[in-house]
Amino acid sequence: MVKPVQNKSNIEKPSWTDRHFHKYLFKKIDVTDEKGNVIDSIEKPARLSWLWAVVIAIVFGLCLIVAPFKAVQWSQLGSIFSQLFTPSEWSLKTYDGWWNYLWNTACPAIWDTIEMVYIATFAGVLISIPVYILAARNIDRNPWIRGAVKLIMNILRTIPTYVLAIIAAIFFGYNETAGVFAMIFFTQGVMFKMMFEYVETCDMNPFELALSCGAGRLQAYSIGVSPQVYPMLLSNTLYTFEINVRASVILGFVGAGGIGQMLSDAIESTNYDKVGAILVPLFAVVLILQLVSSYLRRKIS
């Protein structure tokens, strides 16, 4: 059913702050002629940036109480970085050993991680499609359903991935499946936010047209709106894939499988050469992924 559009007047109502603090927010300036008589007066909005600067400085100061600066030992930093690429006597022993580790241990683990991310992203995106359709204002008229869905999705997005991973790990055990599930839930939140705003801005005309010739709401959506949403969907899926790859490293730290697990083991045993051997392919993969993803996304738009 189509409701006719009511024309609301475009006069802006002054906000709460404007009404109560009007005296401080606006400066009255009198326009005078040559003799000094006032012929007109205007109001100039006062510049508040100094106020913001003060606020920020105060908050900054407060924060420093909680986390005061300490001396940084830069030399340590340098030494650690150099250790990343030098095989040490206690673990990998030789350069050959280092490369060996890189190719035969680190890379397969990274591949495992990518597999995890692929499954999670694909499943997550599929599941999120009906969800964001439900939540868009122009498809689903019920405000209660919409509000509930938005709330749940917001929670899913706000919970840090590793928390989801821990919860999943308790259920499934500390393995990759837990990680996949955690990422699926996280993907929901991320995709949802990006997609439902987009759907609301879509051109609803073909949707209306389909409705008027006898289609159900679902049909009308898939014929009218879906072709418009499709490129955005693909683009966001790629973006989510990227995010999930980065998240999977963190997930590994809490034990949900993938490269993060190996990384955390290596760090905890201070085998920095192993860390370096893992870091190099990881870095390379994330970099390549980012480049490919942004190229594809630009092509889609």
Next chain:
Amino acid sequence: MIVFDHVDKVYPSGVKGLTDINLTINDGEFVCIIGLSGAGKSTFLRTINKMIDIQKGTITINGIDVSKAKGKELREIRKHIGMIFQSFNLVKRSTVYQNVLSGRVGYHSSWESMFGRYSKEEKMLALRSLKKLNILDKAYVRADQLSGGQQQRVALARALTQEPNVILADEPVASLDPITTIEVMDDFKRINQTEKITIVANMHHVDLAKKYGTRIIGIKAGKVVFDGKPSEITDDVLVKIYGRSLTRNETLGDLDNGKASAK
């Protein structure tokens, strides 16, 4: 046959959109509805396929009460009513062919149409509709690459593919230039005569309505103030509908030989 019986439409704010409409539209008529913007033309049109609800009275199409229909029944009714919009309402990224074919959605259940399986007859029907409107050569071109007039033709082909009994047109030529307007109105006329489809169309321009319609309905403030043949429209009637008499410039301009003169 469409019958309006004591139809009232009241908006939630209390404003009356339509007041006591009583009329009958017979099969094969070409009805043109004129009136000021906001007088109720669109509302009137959209109550016919229940895009807008009515609060009192009934609207029956061939005996079936549209105003009380819901769900499957409503879809069944809407299947046979085609609608043309001012802004064409085509899916811009899809080809003309896909757009026209999508007119058949009413004939399939939800799941079937999700995967886009249309039968061969339906596809031939779509192509035939395109040919009838002389736009077959653009069948596989993306819809947004066509001009306004061509897009409206595609919309019309789409409506034809529904095999409708009635075509409703909401300001179909309002966004077209004068020459394309004539072409599209000619198409409407042709369809009305050769396919024997009833056409109910809103329009701004009185001259167009007079030239193409077999029956003119004038609506002012939600009430029918004129209902009769084009020849019966005099200046007095126009004053009743629009509130004052119209100048020559406001009635579209010179329509001699189907060419609109420049203002």
Next chain:
Amino acid sequence: MEKDKSLIEDKPLTKTEKVKVSLGKKIIDFTSLDQAYSLRPRKWIMNLVWITIILAILVYFSLDINFYDHFRNPNWTKFGLMWKGLFNVDWSYFFGYGSFSFNTSVIYQVIETFAIAFIGTTIASLISIPFGFLASHRLIGNWALISEVILICIRTFPEILFGFIMIKVVGFGAQAGVAVLSIHSVGMIAKMYAEQIDLIDEGPLEALDGVGASFPVKLKLGVLPQVKPNFLSVILYRFDLNIRTASVLGLVGAGGVGYPIDVYSTNEHWEQLGAVLLGILILVFAVDAVSTTLRKRLIQGN
């Protein structure tokens, strides 16, 4: 194009009525409806191919990581216990009374996390200004590539690893987190700065050129006013993200809420875990809400 008068009959088009058709790049003459039908592009084949490939990969991958085995014995009891504990939040831990001092309470940790994110973001946004300008193709031309590469490297480096390293360098606690955030955020903030700079309108700059302004003046009057709201928006967005990153850093010991989570979940202290989760949720929600409102007002020009 001549108008076709014979509508009702479906005659094949004669030679004089040949209609030119464009199918992508080929121009084909349709000689009949049947031909038009047979020449229709069949999109569904490509879609089917893609879907099959994706599904095949999906199945292969899930077998590879033993996805289905892990489904067999989920730990229902532990799971149930966990949920029970999560909802019985340990308030003494949350607020810092009873057996917990304030310095170890959840609220303190949350404040610490906020502080880490705040300081880190502020420092990063200041450092990013020169970096952003250096990475902007508009202002620097092709030399900007160098900065861009540096920024990309900073961005791709996994934060947790960085956190670990910083802990070794600066010591356990919040300072490590601040250090990591300050440097890591530069990667994203500077890139967005550069994007904003590249997007600015030439018009005001040309006008300033016309009145003979020097480079610093052009910068202040032409560039800055246009980019300021967007810069601020970027900073707020990054602050939002940094709160989450800060809690992740906490996981490895860089201060804030993350550290206890690992400990409590391994030792199954669900009530404490619930308290921590509650704290995180509230923090992120609050910051999210404030940040979104502020960003909306920025866009509207307040």
